[in-house]
Amino acid sequence: MSNFSTTIRDGVRFSKAWPKEAMLASIFLEHRVINLIPFVNRVMPALAVITVLLPCFARQPEMLPQSAIFALLFLAAPFHLFYWLGRRANRLLSPSLANWYRELHHKLSMAGETMKPIVSKPRYFELAYTLSKAFNRFDKGFVIYGS
Helix, strand or coil, X not given: CCCHHHHHHHHHHHHHHCCCCHHHHHCXXXXXHHHHHXXXXXXXXXXXXXXXXXXXXXXXXXXXXXXXXXXXXXXXXXXXXXXXXXXXXXXECCHHHHHHHXXXXXXXXXXCCCCCCCCCCXXXXXXXXXXXXXXXXXXXXXXXXXX
């Protein structure tokens, strides 16, 4: 099992590799999670500050330790999302998605695109790389997999 920082790093790489196409949101959860990250980065620090300041303004200093814990929880939310993405990136594809990955890889190779060698047990990271190449090369119709 990989350590926490490696998984976070994999999540950051995966979020950069995943294609930013809205039509993938109906098929994969990754698109929604990646689009949530900028919102969480904007909102959670403000929530953390408000959470810590609220007991001070309400003159309830005994609530400050709980507020600090909640503030840390809010500040850790982006790390949680990147951790989830890192775990997902290293997860093996289901058999149907693996077949779709192989078909896309083959189509891209036949179209003259330079590709990494095909992987026998593909992960979501290989699918992200292949999908990015396919969106750059083909029209959007290739997304309908299984046909």
